[in-house]
């Protein structure tokens with residue numbers, strides 16, 4: 464009996480020694496938390512973190528570029544519904560872009576959204592392949608014109624625009 468008690472005390476002591484070991488304490492302290500928003504001290508800091516995370520005009524443009532190639536591919540298949548789908552999302556994405564960077568709004572509207580966007584949409588809606596491609600090349604020109612207007616003309620010198628140029632140019 465006495466021996467059994469000694470053993471259980473020894474086991475308990477070993478157990479407490481283990482959980483109180485400086486090594487395991489340290490591991491607990493330095494374990495990184497995934498709650499990057501919940502752990503922030505206040506809402507102001509949380510909104511700052513969200514703003515940084517949601518980026519500026521570059522990330523919407525990245526999506527616009529992807530969808531632009533999607534439109535090109537869709538027209539190649541005469542899939543007008545898919546072309547219109549991407550075209551509508553491109554508008555939303557550009558608008559979300561200038562929500563974050565209002566200085567881009569004036570050129571986005573003047574060069575792209577106010578007239579060109581609707582004309583191109585009508586061209587896709589016509590389901591006439593010739594008109595639809597004309598619409599696409601009008602869109603391409605507007606994309607590139609806005610890059611010039613916004614002082615990023617070098618943006619036009621990339622495969623995305625070379626590969627989607629009009630064969631008549």
Ligand code: HEC
Pocket residue numbers: 519520521522524525527528529531553557567568570571574575602605606607609610613615618623
């Ligand atoms: C407001 C005018 C404007 C319009 C309209 C516009 N762009 Fe842009 N685009 C920009 C600006 C400005 C940048 C650079 C953003 C930055 O520096 O954060 C950019 C960047 C890009 C990028 C690089 C994104 C990246 O970081 O990988 C691509 C690709 C792109 N645009 C494609 C297009 C296409 C395709 C269209 C037309 C469907 C288009 N853009 C229409 C202004 C515009």
